[in-house]
Amino acid sequence: AQSVSQHNHHVILSEAASLELGCNYSYGGTVNLFWYVQYPGQHLQLLLKYFSGDPLVKGIKGFEAEFIKSKFSFNLRKPSVQWSDTAEYFCAVNYGQGAQKLVFGQGTRLTINP
Amino acid sequence: EAGVAQSPRYKIIEKRQSVAFWCNPISGHATLYWYQQILGQGPKLLIQFQNNGVVDDSQLPKDRFSAERLKGVDSTLKIQPAKLEDSAVYLCASSLTDSLTFGPGTRLTVL
Numbered sequence: 001a002q003s004v005s006q007h008n009h010h011v012i013l014s015e016a017a018s019l020e021l022g023c024n025y026s027y028g029g030t031v032n033l034f035w036y037v038q039y040p041g042q043h044l045q046l047l048l049k050y051f052s053g054d055p056l057v058k059g060i061k062g063f064e065a066e067f068i069k070s071k072f073s074f075n076l077r078k079p080s081v082q083w084s085d086t087a088e089y090f091c092a093v094n095y096g097q098g099a100q101k102l103v104f105g106q107g108t109r110l111t112i113n114p
Numbered sequence: 115e116a117g118v119a120q121s122p123r124y125k126i127i128e129k130r131q132s133v134a135f136w137c138n139p140i141s142g143h144a145t146l147y148w149y150q151q152i153l154g155q156g157p158k159l160l161i162q163f164q165n166n167g168v169v170d171d172s173q174l175p176k177d178r179f180s181a182e183r184l185k186g187v188d189s190t191l192k193i194q195p196a197k198l199e200d201s202a203v204y205l206c207a208s209s210l211t212d213s214l215t216f217g218p219g220t221r222l223t224v225l
Binding site: 004006032034036043044045046049051090092100101102103104105106107 | 158
């Protein structure tokens, strides 16, 4: 079955630390990859997406992600986190082409201590 | 642009009761989705509409859940009868092309 794994359930960092959240997916064909973020009390919002081209994609608020096809991974990174990055982060994969049908990982809760 | 609207935002019911959720997608978005997000898990797709037709309802528990999207705009999701395990946030999303926009969700508690 198609699945998405996020290995870190809860990550706690101090401000200015570097961040990397892992995401792996279970399919070898064509995929579109996404990271969504949910700030406390807010909607799920798109952080960044990868469809094709440069495997290093940049999103909002200084986040970036790298698609490594050989590892079926799409890890999220940020060089220096801020307290306002405290949120839940979801990796999602659209398997195949055409209409979007996302499979989500279980999410990683990120807590940034000031 | 206005976002995806959902109502109610919160609902508490007892098991075996029925409940309905409403979603109004972004104007012009042909594709509408209902996701279920149980606490501590990622959202799980229940049903996907393209205009007013169902594209995928393979994970919808059809013995108790139903959804419709009349006229290809608004949508309702119904649960009848509800079970304790239906306690979750029900998210509606819509898309035009390549990414989904989510609504605020309806938090359902089944007692």
